Amino acid sequence: MDFITRLFGGERPAPVRHEVGITVQVVSDTAPQAPDVGPVTPTPDGRGWVLNPRAPFHITLTATTGEVASAVRAILDDPEAHSRDKERSLLGLLLRHNFRVAELDVYLSTWRPRLEADVARRLEAHPEWVSASEPDRADIHAEVEAAALEGLPLRPRDDLRVLFMDQPADLTADDVLLSRYPFDALHLYLEHGGVACPILRIPADDFRRPAFDQLVELGLACRGTELDLEAVLETLTLKDMTDLVNDLDHPRFTRRAKATAWLLELDDLRARIGSRVSLRERFQLCGLPADVGPIDPAALARAWRWGEQVCRLLEETWYGNRAAMAQLAYEDALTWKVALADDCCPACVESVGKQVVSRSSGALTSPVPAHLGCTCRLDVARMR
C-alpha cells in the first residue's frame, strides 16, 4: 500500500519509528482521516485566495475568483479521484481560467535572475563557446542550462527546465480554442504536436481510437481518402514501396526520395496503397482553422506542458500538507522529525532536514512541505 493510500485510504496510518534515544512505540486512535486545512479565504489585500489557511504551506491563487479557487480546492480535496485525474482536471481549470499560483510566481521571480546569471557565466567560461557553430552553441546552451538548473538550491521538481523555460508569456492564447473544442481533444492534438505530427496508425482496438475518431469529427484530423499520399509513403519501407508496383515496369528503388517522387506520378497510387494498407486506421492531424487567429501549436503545447507541471506541483504540495497534518494529529506523540525525501532539494537538507517538532514547544506546526513540490515528510520520532 503506498504512502498516500495508507494515510487517506480508509486505514489508520502506522506511525514511523526511529531509533533515536529510547524509542517507544505508539499507536494512536486519534489521527483524523482528512486534516482540516481551513476554508478558502481571501488574502488581506483582496488580490488572492488562500486554498488552505490552516495548512503548514499555503497555496494562494491570484488573478481569479473565489468560485474558481473553490473549484480548484474541490478537485484537490476529492478523496476518490486518482492523482493523475486530479492533475488533468486542474489543468482544465488552469487553462480555462488562467489563474496564477502566487507561491510559484514568487519562486520563479526569485530564482530566475540567479539562473540567468549562472547560465551567462557558464557560457562565458565554456572553452568551446566562442568558436562553436550555431548548432553546437544550441547544444552547449542546453548542457549549461541543465547544469545551472541542477545548481539551484531550491528545486520543486526534476523537470525544472519546463517550469522556468516554458512558462507562457500569455496564458490566454488558447482561450479561443478552448471555447471551441473539448479540452481532452485539444490535449490529444497538442500532445502529438499538431500538424507537425507524422501519420499515426491507430488500429480499431487501440484504446486511443475513439479519441482520434473524435479529432476527425472536430476537423482536427483526417484519415482514409483525405490523407496526404506523400506523408503516407513516408511511413512505408522501400520494400513496401516496391511491393506497391510489382506489376509495373519500374526503376529499382534504392533511395526513398527517388521512389517517392516516382510513385507520386502514378494516377492510381491511392488505390494501390489502399489495397495494401488500411488508410482508415491511419490518422493525420490537420492545421488549426484560420479563423482562430495565428496560433503556434508547438508554443501552445509547451505552455500546456508548463501547466501540467504547475498542476502536479499543486497536487504534490496538497498531499504533503495533508500528510504532515495527519502526522501531527497523533495526540499522544511527543516529537516528530523531518524525513528528507531522496528526490527533494539541497535547501531542504540545509534548512528543514534537522528540524524536530516537539509538543513541549507549544503550537504544533510542520516545517514541511517547505516549498511547492516539497516531498519531504514528517515522521513520528518518539524521542525521550
Ligand SMILES: [Zn+2]
Ligand atoms: Zn523538501
